[in-house]
Amino acid sequence: MKIAGVITTKEAKFGPIMYRGDIRENIEKLSKLGYEGVEISLRDPKIIKKEELKEALKKNSMTLTTLGTGQAVASEGLTFINPDKAVRKAAVGRIIEHIGLASEFNSFVIIGLIRGNLPEGSKKFQAIKWTIEACQECADFAQKSGVTILIEMINRYEVNWLNSVSEGISFLKKVKRDNVLLHIDTFHMNIEDSSFKESIIDARNLIGYVHIADSNRWVPGYGHINFPEIISALEEINYQGFLSLEAFPLPDPDTAAKKGIENVRKLLSKN
Ligand code: LER
């Protein structure tokens, strides 16, 4: 397993991000600390200067693992289940733009908060249908350029469905696309899943990506999550992808980035 860190542009509102600001500088900072991958949380892919990004990744021997897309919800209200068809269309359009960018970097695209909150009552079923169709449309577009989409299970205090890994497994069965995988996040699993080990084993062959943060969303080592249990379950299913540190930049960004990689490396070498 390799280690990545999450960065973003200056404008982000989303909190658990290691570094924000100049993307080239921050890729270099992570690389100097030994990170092999970088994930960019991005409201709108148009913000990215592709050639600069390519150059920064090459210069620092870094992989762009994934594009996080949730910022479009907080800043622009884009979701797959908005009652307004034009907003739903814009949300799918935004993910398609992310897929276009991801295809040039061989990276994943996350579908997390952009799915939106389910309404109460019978409207709920329509909303689930819209989300499945939106994911299928994105997956079919992504298929043409070999991009894989990740469905992230997020805790109930941020979005009201697809919270646990078992819900994610059932959802994938409805989406029925080989290029859609699950994306687990240890911070959310700590709230929603009764067993890290069982959920990881149940989702074997379906886990495409992992966000790693402790119970308080600081980097591993500052809270009380049982990381050896998680790492050994990931090893058992032969997960070979990235562990991406999506954690608060606390006590300060440089300390979080340094301690994050140190602590995750220790966990990997102990297992
Ligand atoms: C994003 O990766 C995430 O984990 C969510 O908490 C979004 O807010």
Ligand code: MN
């Ligand atoms: Mn996450």
